Amino acid sequence: MNNVQIIGTMTKDCEIKYLPSGSAIGGFGIAYNERYKKQDGTPVEKAHFFDVTVIGKKAETLSNYFKKGSRIGITGSLDFQSWKDQQDNNRSKVCIKLNDFTFIDKKSDNQSNYNENRGNGAPQQNAYNNGVPNENYDPNPKQGMKQQQYQNVPTIDIDEDEIPF
Numbered sequence: 711m712n713n714v715q716i717i718g719t720m721t722k723d724c725e726i727k728y729l730p731s732g733s734a735i736g737g738f739g740i741a742y743n744e745r746y747k748k749q750d751g752t753p754v755e756k757a758h759f760f761d762v763t764v765i766g767k768k769a770e771t772l773s774n775y776f777k778k779g780s781r782i783g784i785t786g787s788l789d790f791q792s793w794k795d796q797q798d799n800n801r802s803k804v805c806i807k808l809n810d811f812t813f814i815d816k817k818s819d820n821q822s823n824y825n826e827n828r829g830n831g832a833p834q835q836n837a838y839n840n841g842v843p844n845e846n847y848d849p850n851p852k853q854g855m856k857q858q859q860y861q862n863v864p865t866i867d868i869d870e871d872e873i874p875f
Contacts, residue, residue, distance in 0.1 A: 718742035736769030
């Protein structure tokens with residue numbers, strides 16, 4: 711199985727190119743810090759950097775909603791790449807082919823109409839619509855749903871001796 715999950719910071723904007731077929735292909739960098747203590751107790755912080763490749767609609771979405779410095783969670787597969795440089799030396803690196811992503815930062819203005827978990831562009835419920843208070847806004851939607859769910863449930867008077875178990 712070849713699967714990797716990283717929560718990190720974008721080190722550069724997602725650069726988009728289009729294939730002759732019209733499909734988008736994008737690339738960006740991601741970094742995360744590993745923190746641990748040595749046996750003697752001294753703290754160590756080590757930065758890890760990866761190049762990420764993304765194809766299709768996800769590339770366009772990343773380009774629109776994420777910028778250098780954005781925190782992002784990604785899931786993908788590792789891709790080993792090798793080549794010869796200008797001095798004819800063998801070079802290699804491990805990249806990530808992105809399968810899915812998640813917003814980690816709080817929403818900014820350009821993310822307000824984007825569904826974080828599904829990436830389908832579904833609008834989110836906001837307290838204000840163009841500066842006008844939204845009457846239907848519920849800051850605690852789960853709690854509101856629970857109240858509505860039990861509001862019309864009839865009460866049943868059952869004698870405990872009638873229950874067969």
